[in-house]
Amino acid sequence: MLYTFLTERMQQYPERVLQEQDTALTYRELIIHAQQCAKALTQQKYGILCKSELNTVKALLGCFCARKTAVLMSHRYGEIHNQKIIKQMKVSFVITDDGIQQIGQPEEEREKYKNTYL
Numbered sequence: 001m002l003y004t005f006l007t008e009r010m011q012q013y014p015e016r017v018l019q020e021q022d023t024a025l026t027y028r029e030l031i032i033h034a035q036q037c038a039k040a041l042t043q044q045k046y047g048i049l050c051k052s053e054l055n056t057v058k059a060l061l062g063c064f065c066a067r068k069t070a071v072l073m074s075h076r077y078g079e080i081h082n083q084k085i086i087k088q089m090k091v092s093f094v095i096t097d098d099g100i101q102q103i104g105q106p107e108e109e110r111e112k113y114k115n116t117y118l
Helices: 002-011 027-040 053-066 079-089
Strands: 017-020 023-026 045-048 069-072 093-096 099-102
Touching (some): 002 027, 002 053, 017 053, 023 027, 027 053, 045 053, 045 079, 053 069, 053 093
Parallel strands (some): 045 093
Antiparallel strands (some): 017 023, 093 099
16 A cells, blocks of 8 residues: 555654745654544545645645545646546545635535644
8 A cells, every 4th residue: 555655664764854934744743644634534535735735745645544535736727727627536525724625515614624634
């Protein structure tokens, strides 16, 4: 399994640091975040649309840990293209920098998923 392969390699260097601007995360912390994320993933497929590259890595590794399908998207694709990806891939939930959001869910309902794990 890809998750096992990656985490075994990261565990060889647990104090190695990933850094993005003012945010730093060790491999050990990344594995913990991925495991926390995996517990929150109950659907089979998730879009990943984070501005933060560290959050993208946490979400992707979390999907791998939970054995869920991850559909990577980018703000650089533009909203129209991302909507096409969501429709074509039949994505119902998207992991963002703010947490997990259900597609088409009213704003007030999104609050229960906000900051679910990130």
